[in-house]
Amino acid sequence: MTDATPASPPTPPPAAEVRSPLSDGEWHRMHPLTPLFRGGLVLVIVAGVIIANLRDRLIAIFLPWLAPGFEGESIPGDPVDYVVSHNLILVATLVVLAVVIVLVGLFYLGWRFHSFRITDDDVEVRSGVVFRSHRRAPLDRVQGVNLTRPTVARLFGLAKLEVVGAGLDANVKLEYLSTANAEAIRGDILRLASGRQLGERGEAQRRATASETVSAGITGLIAGAEAPIAEPESVVSIPVGRLVASQTLSGTTIFLVAAIAAIVTGAVTTTGWVLFAVVPAVLGFGAYWIRSITRSLRYSIAPTPSGVRITYGLLTTITEIIPPGRIHAVEVTQPLMWRPFGWWAIRINRLSGRSMSDGANDQFGTVLPVGNRADVERVLRLILPTIDQDDWPMIVDNGALGPVADDPYTTTPRRARLLRPLSWRRNGYWLGTDALFLRRGRIWRTLAVVPLARMQSLEVSQGPLDRALRVANIRAHTVIGRVSGSLGILDRDDALRLFDDGERAAIGAVATDRSHRWAGEE
Structure with missing residues (x-):
């Protein structure tokens, strides 16, 4: 006779196979700050227009030694003087408020209609308010998953995920997500692409406070892209001196030297068309030369269960995983x-x-x-x-x-x-x-x-x-x-x-x- 034993609870799936909260097959929205970073160029342009129109007054207020003759008198062409002299303060305030409301409304609608979902077969992204777009990447055709952390976005702990498809313009982008969510989703996508099934949805990750997020972003800006737990170290380390020397001894450098020599010769002989033709090319190749060095800094390559992980970039960090x-x-x-x-x-x-x-x-x-x-x-x-x-x-x-x-x-x-x-x-x-x-x-x-x-x-x-x-x-x-x-x-x-x-x-x-x-x- 044997003693009856209580039934043991079902064994949970391994930690590596537990589905993250955002990979449950339901539609989810991007990070709330996504419209700010995707539409940031509009804000920069608006700020530039405002500053350009108010430059004289701003110089007189903040740098008075550069405008010693200004003591409150009107500045020709200054829009503030025009508004005050024509008693349009209320109208101007309402216009500015309306512009702000419109921008906030557009940003909200952009975020509200921008969503994604990850099923066992596809990664899908829907976006657009007037012109709708629906992109889908079959998981069995995934060629890689890239995680990009632009400089400013890193300060807020954000990243964008790009699922590389098997055709031209077939990539599906998830921008922006918190870095922790992006890493978790990338792991889910690669495990599903490998043919492995995920377990049930796990517990939601603890939400960090805003101060913790910014602090982590500043730390990441200095230390580089964070690695997953137990991530093996890079098998290759490239000294900065070797990287700079290799670029110096490249064909690009030879072209730059030849172009600079052409500029000097053109300046001596006062041949204007040479300067006009060569200077833009030299500036472009010079920028390419510097970018070739900076984007290879902090390079690392390491094996992972999902493929080869490659990380590079000084300010904007890109981490890609190339599956087998x-x-x-x-x-x-x-x-x-x-x-x-x-x-x-x-x-x-x-x-x-x-x-x-x-x-x-x-x-x-x-x-x-x-x-x-x-x-x-x-x-x-x-x-x-x-x-x-x-x-x-x-x-x-x-x-x-x-x-x-x-x-x-x-x-x-x-x-x-x-x-x-x-x-x-x-x-x-x-x-x-x-x-x-x-x-x-x-x-x-x-x-x-x-x-x-x-x-x-x-x-x-x-x-x-x-x-x-x-x-x-x-x-x-x-x-x-x-x-x-x-x-x-x-x-x-x-x-x-x-x-x-x-x-x-x-x-x-x-x-x-x-x-x-x-x-x-x-």
Whole structure:
């Protein structure tokens, strides 16, 4: 006989799988301060107009030493004097009050009709009062989730979340949310995109007071984006000196120096059209040069259960998580002036939901701004986790640094070396178990790695000269990005062999790939 035991309560889902309060499938509104930050430009313009019209009076009041002759007399063109002299004080007050009421009403309506919801299948956002908009991002097509914290918004503990879709202009933005809510929602979206189901809604998070929120925002402005609990540290640390030096030794700097020399020459020879044409370009490239440094400060990259987490930015901090299987091509590159220092950069092709003309696309395509060989290997192991261990020497030793003795890469034949006079021994490919490796360039070294499961197609082409020399060109097609899948001047038979072998390998890789639902059922 056994003693009866009371039924044990059901086991709650693991903490990582508990649904946050804002991911319960119901419609929720953005943070109440959202209209202020989304419509902040309007307020800045209005304030600028007011200050411009009152500048003389404001200078006389606050900086009297700059207007010594003003002792209360009227200022020509001053709107305050006009209102007082025409006894329109009441009318002006009512107009200002009406403008304030209209702005507050518009901001309220914008916030009232701006809502979102997260279901088990989609992220949806509705906005607009007169012209309504309803955007939806299927979770099984999510390419990444970016969390951006602009400088001013960070002071108030706010952030905006961008769910990266699989098409052009397919991104869904949630702006603005408290940083804690944005982190929680991002975790929910990535867990649902992985194929994992969430538990029931958990307890609502404790609301911080306004003073605590501002204090936390100021702390975050200094210390950077906060990391989730137990978040691993960055596998790469880039010294500021290396970052500045790498930018100084880049092609952008060479262009700036040449442009400045042109400006000086134009000033000496009094050629006005040179100054008119070059100065705006120099200012633009100078701003780009500085921005390239500041946006790479506080860079970090680390593995998480939901993918690779990349954080960068000095004032405006951007944290993106790239889920497994969302990287379509990788390129390791080394400019000539970086070679004495052993520095490399890593770029990727991924679906960003943005057009190629979008300036932010460049930043989203760079996963390592500058690093040494050890940094390159650490980052590559994060973003290419499926590469077979036996294939790793083909990336750095034989690929980026090659060719070496007994080179395993298939390269340009000797008879066509005039078409690649400097790089014909280096120009080549190697088909691995999980990826296609394309090695190019001797002055500007590059190695492109195209995962076979992500390759869209393979192309072989010939021109008239190619046919005469019995060579061909190959191109591995991936999503559009900064990484090129092209390789030219290969032996025709080698190119055709790669076409057949690559096709079979890609079909096999796609059949076994499960990275798009990395935590779901097989």
